[in-house]
Amino acid sequence: MRILLMGNPNVGKSALFSRLTGVNVIVSNYPGTTVEFKKGTMRLGEQWVEVIDVPGAYTLEPTTKAEEIAIEMLKNGDVVINVVDATNLERNLYLTLQLLERKIPVIVALNIWDEAKHKGILIDVERLEKLLNTPFVPTVAITGEGIKELVSMLSRLCSVKAQTKRG
């Protein structure tokens, strides 16, 4: 099982990656490129899953090498955690909508939730979930707020995915 952390540049993907994974992190270059990514593991109930910190992307219609690689990685992922900047939701949801068109399960981490609150930005999480038909979890990667909820949602999606893979 492979979990992909995907999202725009500078939204907290790597901060979330560190929260989710342990010490055995490998940094590699994508074959034939200078684009780096990190790979780690995390325990989800009974199973160990791979977590990948995918290079930042604004769109799945690639305009940069990093975006090309993000799209390549998407082909071999099982579940996407789409990390979005809650203070900049509109711009970030552009990629979310493109991800949702793919056949892969997506959880949206509404990261930088602390700053959004601080700025008085109100986000109707339930309404977003209903509109886009996918789970949204508010998170603050730098403090760990919401990580428990994110992991439990991830557990749920991964067990469904594991069942469909077997059957």
Ligand SMILES: Nc1nc2c(ncn2[C@@H]2O[C@H](COP(=O)(O)OP(=O)(O)OP(=O)(O)O)[C@@H](O)[C@H]2O)c(=O)[nH]1
């Ligand atoms: N206030 C706040 N800052 C955050 C949060 N998550 C990440 N940051 C900060 O946002 C900046 C970017 O975080 P990264 O984890 O490097 O973001 P990234 O998406 O991996 O960035 P790239 O790899 O450059 O695309 C850092 O300064 C983090 O400390 C959060 O939930 N709240």
Ligand SMILES: [Mg+2]
């Ligand atoms: Mg990063």
